[in-house]
Amino acid sequence: MSKNERLIYLPLGGAGEIGMNAYVYGWGKPGKERLILVDLGVTFPDMDTTPGVNLIMPDITWLAKNADRLEAVFITHAHEDHVGAIGRLYNQIKAPVYARPFTAYHAKRKMEEAGQNPDEIIVVGTYPEEIQAGPFKISFLPLSHSIPESSGLVIDTPAGRLVHTGDFKLDKTPVLGDAFDEGLWRKVAAGGIKALICDSTNVFSTKPGRSEASVGPELIKLVKGADRMVVATTFASNVARVQQLAEAGAAAGRSVCLLGRSMQRMVRAGVETGILTDFPTITPPEDARTIPRENLMLLVTGSQGERRAASAQLARGKYLGLTMAEGDMFLFSSKTIPGNERGVARIMNAYSEMGVDVIAESDLYHVSGHANQPDILRAHEILNPAIVIPMHGEHRHLRKHAGLAVENGRNAMVVVNGAVCDLTGDAPRVVEHVEVDRIYLDGNILIGALDGVVRDRIRMALNGHVLINVIVEDGAPLGEPWVEIMGLPETGNSRAALIEVLEEDLGQFLMRAGRKTLADDDKLGDELRKIARKATMAETGHKPETTVIISRLEG
């Protein structure tokens, strides 16, 4: 190990937020490190900060600039916040992408959807199988999480072994897929772990996590006790849960029908990759319509209240000919992600109005996919790393996680998006900062978060929009100014039409305006804007966005 070479860790997304994970590791001389990328995910927009945006992705400008140094990409699992951006951003990185079969299945689809070659996704096995990527040797460590084939990464570097957990929990009975295997973890850790880069999502949950297997018997009890139709929702990617729900339906003698594209897609992915081997018979929706409702169980998308999901469509009326009715049961086998409360409540209330019994936020029918605090600490203890770097969390999660590690005598550091952390020595050090922003998939194009487009939309939403058109002919105003409004009340405090008040004020200004002002587009525009904003404020209390169009005619 040359004295000048170093091991770096650089999160581009996921460290300071829960979402859009993208973590870079590098080894080499400063500025010349050979790089690998772990995960390339998305996060979801909200009306408060990103109206009109479809998806949010990490800004990988730095990585794109250094794409020639990038050896490979590794995807830990198939959740959108880990794989969702691989297709859209692939042409910026163009490096081989490694994933296990179920994850690769989804990554390939992302590539196809973005017009990229799905064969860039390379399907690999698990530890001790290794992938050589420049100075790194990487293997996939099977973990339990809320999706099949979730994996940590064992990253061997010239400075020592790293473990990057990805998302994980310690579940010895995960129903489907890989169980927590303490022996395997101890084997991985036997030679010493230099640094553990570790999931922080549930660090504030102080009780030990519960196993996926604990949910099944409760589901069976619940469904067996139901009189009429049972409809249940969960994250479609939680294939173990979907299977347990389906089995509960089958155990109660019900036909099981999947509604919603992602529900069908995930089950198909599970079957095609050999993960789902004995899923109960699925009844297609067209057949379900003819089955007595007390013999039916629907598994539907939309656990987060998404407006277009099957759960929301059923709440509004019909979906593929199926409807909910009084006495039916709707189960949220899920937890509402913070921020989605209102959408979920909207659906619950719609069902309530139909007389449907809603069961939600019950620990009996849901367990988390992330390690709680005691489990995180147990992972520290088993792997016994010299350094702990918390990831996959908002700042408060990272800080809490680092604090716990320090209390236990480990070196730990909060490393946020854009911070280049040198892991070469005994203690981690942030040595540089890289510009990181966010990229929006907006409609069907990519824009930067700082482009001002979304800011303008938010302003229009808060303040409305006033449009002013004036015609200037040979340096003099021709006729009256013309005003249109959007998102503002038609009449304000004076009880006169707002448009007329504005046209009057602007017209008076134009009549008095000097030739110099009239000749200067910028100055004239500024003055018109100022008058319109002031008058609108007086009339409505809103200071609107304004757009001025000056048409100049030569006589």
Add this chain to the structure above:
Amino acid sequence: MSKNERLIYLPLGGAGEIGMNAYVYGWGKPGKERLILVDLGVTFPDMDTTPGVNLIMPDITWLAKNADRLEAVFITHAHEDHVGAIGRLYNQIKAPVYARPFTAYHAKRKMEEAGQNPDEIIVVGTYPEEIQAGPFKISFLPLSHSIPESSGLVIDTPAGRLVHTGDFKLDKTPVLGDAFDEGLWRKVAAGGIKALICDSTNVFSTKPGRSEASVGPELIKLVKGADRMVVATTFASNVARVQQLAEAGAAAGRSVCLLGRSMQRMVRAGVETGILTDFPTITPPEDARTIPRENLMLLVTGSQGERRAASAQLARGKYLGLTMAEGDMFLFSSKTIPGNERGVARIMNAYSEMGVDVIAESDLYHVSGHANQPDILRAHEILNPAIVIPMHGEHRHLRKHAGLAVENGRNAMVVVNGAVCDLTGDAPRVVEHVEVDRIYLDGNILIGALDGVVRDRIRMALNGHVLINVIVEDGAPLGEPWVEIMGLPETGNSRAALIEVLEEDLGQFLMRAGRKTLADDDKLGDELRKIARKATMAETGHKPETTVIISRLEG
């Protein structure tokens, strides 16, 4: 009791939502009932559904039309969702408003702020003191809640006695104000209760509620254990909590400073109305700046992450010369109301970045102000009403509450906003429906929720806005069309400027357009809009709002 007369209950707000409470009771011949109104509150807007709106109020059009039949208004307590609209809507109802002193203090301020006469608010005492209002006799029944002087109403009608709970919990040790007095409740119920109109907020909380007094000792322990500055937030109107927080500060030998207008206003209201008698000495902010931070405790507004509150301003930097620093403690002595999670998390993360220890969502330092399910059922049992009408809840809360009452052998019914419920007989019956909407305080004017103004804002926020200006001279286009965009990316899929693409497409259309189309503003506008939307969709994936201005010149 004449055979033709009837007792009606008509919620105009609060039944089908948590917020903007407004409940009408009436007695008399159908259509001629003499009326009283209980509460007139607001609810708060959100970016998803009501961007740019300041406050949401119930639509009291029906009541305004029947204002000559309205005998009086009764305000149960001073929370915004019960008193907040009294000033803004007073001129629609113009009837005497009765409230207890602390509530009246706030109601008077609402009247003043809206330019109404505060003397319309009449200060009254409690049961057995009665107010005669047409055929009704009303008295204020002291209750425990999370604000001083919260009251139920005992409403004696020719058809029997009603109890309208307002917001309540069963707290025998509420620290400040009225304790739950079972003896008094039994006395009220001794002659029989025809109907209980009852708070449903916490009907899904299955454990018995906890007393406000349980919080104090925990707060003292926490503050005594803190090394550096302690900052705590709670709802300012929870005067008992504010007092307990201040006492915890004083017990730890700290100077206590109140930050944020509502915090100062509520404590002043408490002192002026004689509720707060031994509040610890308050240190003004200018003095607090010179006190060593380990000797300081700040009580601040902003428990819900409100952007302008003291908590948010401290999170962004300085507030009145005071700043937070590493090692300080910030306590949320509160619960995050669903929908506010993101705002609260934003503040928590900002503090985390400063190295401030945040304590939040802990049952140790907060109790709810509403009766949980067992307490609701205990209220039913004590008052033993023939009929239960759930209120103060979303539909799912009302339905659950009614279901529990029915299970216990009572008559119960879900009555939502706008439903006229006849309570005269043994069983409640919905006999009519009244149009109810919502009124927005938008900037400084009132608009209807269905006016389309807010819908246009949402559309602009989701899709952007395209402005098109064309000049038609003597029936022929003069020059090229002019396009401006707002909230849309400058360049789209073709990599050309979006404005130029649109101007090109629109220009080509204009060149080919027939004289008939050019002569018809509506037709021309529609065609231009269609072309602009289609081209914008192709370029960006957004179908924008469009505004067309056609200027016609006569040669």
